[in-house]
Amino acid sequence: MSYQIQEYATDVERTRFAPRQMAVYLLMGILFGIILTKSEVVSWFRIQEMFRFQSFHMYGVIGSAIAVAAVSLWVVDRMEVSPRQEGKSMLGRGVKAVGIRHIAGGSVFGFGWALTGACPGPIYSLIGAGAPIMIVVLISAVGGAWVYGHLRSSLPH
Amino acid sequence: MDPVAEPWPWYVAGPLIGLFVPLMLLLGRRRFGVSSSLRHICAATVPAGARYFRYDWRREGLWNLTFVAGLVIGGFVAVRIIGHPDAMSISDATIDSLSRLGLTSFDGFVPAEVFSWKNLASPTGIVTMILGGFLVGFGARWAGGCTSGHAITGIAELQLASVVATVGFFLGGLAITWLVIPLLL
Numbered sequence: 001m002s003y004q005i006q007e008y009a010t011d012v013e014r015t016r017f018a019p020r021q022m023a024v025y026l027l028m029g030i031l032f033g034i035i036l037t038k039s040e041v042v043s044w045f046r047i048q049e050m051f052r053f054q055s056f057h058m059y060g061v062i063g064s065a066i067a068v069a070a071v072s073l074w075v076v077d078r079m080e081v082s083p084r085q086e087g088k089s090m091l092g093r094g095v096k097a098v099g100i101r102h103i104a105g106g107s108v109f110g111f112g113w114a115l116t117g118a119c120p121g122p123i124y125s126l127i128g129a130g131a132p133i134m135i136v137v138l139i140s141a142v143g144g145a146w147v148y149g150h151l152r153s154s155l156p157h
Numbered sequence: 158m159d160p161v162a163e164p165w166p167w168y169v170a171g172p173l174i175g176l177f178v179p180l181m182l183l184l185g186r187r188r189f190g191v192s193s194s195l196r197h198i199c200a201a202t203v204p205a206g207a208r209y210f211r212y213d214w215r216r217e218g219l220w221n222l223t224f225v226a227g228l229v230i231g232g233f234v235a236v237r238i239i240g241h242p243d244a245m246s247i248s249d250a251t252i253d254s255l256s257r258l259g260l261t262s263f264d265g266f267v268p269a270e271v272f273s274w275k276n277l278a279s280p281t282g283i284v285t286m287i288l289g290g291f292l293v294g295f296g297a298r299w300a301g302g303c304t305s306g307h308a309i310t311g312i313a314e315l316q317l318a319s320v321v322a323t324v325g326f327f328l329g330g331l332a333i334t335w336l337v338i339p340l341l342l
Contacts, residue, residue, distance in 0.1 A: 002315040002316050003313075003316075005182055005188040005310070005314060006186075007188050008186045022220065025187075025220045025227065026227045026230075027227065028177070029223065029231060030230045030231040031231065032227070032228060033234070036174075037232045038164065038235050038239065039167070039169070040165075040266070041174075042232070043245045044266065044272070045266075048251060048254075048334065048338070051330050052250070052334060054248045054251045055247070055248045058167075060167030061167045062171065062308060063171065064167060064171030066313055068171070068175025069175040069177075069309055069310065072176065072178060072313070073182075090182055090186065095316065095317065096319075099318070101301060102322040103324070105296050106322040107296070107325040107326075107332075108292050108299060108329060109293060109296025109300055109326055110327060110329020110331075110332070110333070111329045112289045112294075112296055113304075113330050114332075114333035115284065115333055116285065119191075119303045119305075120192045120225075120293065120294075120303050120305075121228055121304075124228035124232070125231055126232060127232065128232030128233035129236045131266060131267050131272065133272045134272070137286050137287075137290035140287045140289070140290025140293075141293045141294030142195050143291055143294065144292060144294025145192075145198075146207075146294075147295060148295045150207045150209075
């Protein structure tokens with residue numbers, strides 16, 4: 001019952017750069033950034049509001065996003081949308097193992113999310129939206145990923 | 158007032174966000190998620206011998222790096238071209254709670270009193286921006302995803318692992334909000 005989206009480099013992307021395909025991703029990013037910013041998901045104040053249970057807004061955003069995404073995947077699966085690349089299906093099946101990484105890493109992420117009022121997407125959009133100070137947060141986040149990459153063999157997963 | 162310049166409600170933004178899962182899948186055979194960009198940036202700039210950063214980041218991650226560049230532009234477009242009110246539409250209760258903790262300015266997306274270059278020299282600034290950012294990056298990569306990869310895509314895939322991660326996100330966030338933020342502000 002659980003899906004696993006199967007990434008598969010499109011033929012066009014096998015050439016590694018593929019400018020036209022990259023233009024599509026750029027446009028998608030711009031649209032997503034607009035949505036995150038216009039709905040104030042990027043706002044530290046909104047995240048505080050969420051963690052204080054003082055508004056439905058963020059729960060509504062996340063909840064309806066999940067619902068729409070879930071139904072969409074079900075539709076993609078049902079329609080057996082034909083993958084144009086070598087007969088590989090877009091949605092595999094299988095349950096990913098639940099590990100310590102999910103609850104531990106998740107909690108650590110949560111600490112940062114409440115402190116900065118931003119998850120990665122909003123960090124990027126805030127830089128464009130007039131809060132260049134968030135570049136410091138971005139560099140710190142890259143630093144966190146870097147340290148993780150070097151420590152991971154010592155961490156439980 | 159112009160409905161586009163006004164803040165967008167959850168029932169507009171949420172579904173649009175959710176549509177990015179099938180959109181990225183159909184347009185590029187990609188699994189929607191943002192935190193992997195942090196890994197790709199490390200791999201592209203300072204891999205420093207870690208196996209985690211040894212992979213073809215151009216092939217696996219260039220799409221994602223392009224996407225997050227778009228996020229930056231999108232933030233700009235939203236404010237400068239579409240326009241957005243100075244003050245967020247947050248609840249009075251939140252303004253009240255945060256006022257009690259010492260915040261006085263509620264304009265802008267982030268509190269200017271906390272998120273300022275000057276504040277980088279203060280303990281509050283260091284904890285909020287530098288430690289906070291560090292924890293976002295470390296935690297997201299340890300968990301294997303952030304709100305986009307786990308809370309939205311992963312739960313849409315009906316993966317229990319993503320539900321657990323999301324529970325973690327909230328437990329961590331609640332702990333900081335209720336136990337640490339009051340001490341910081």
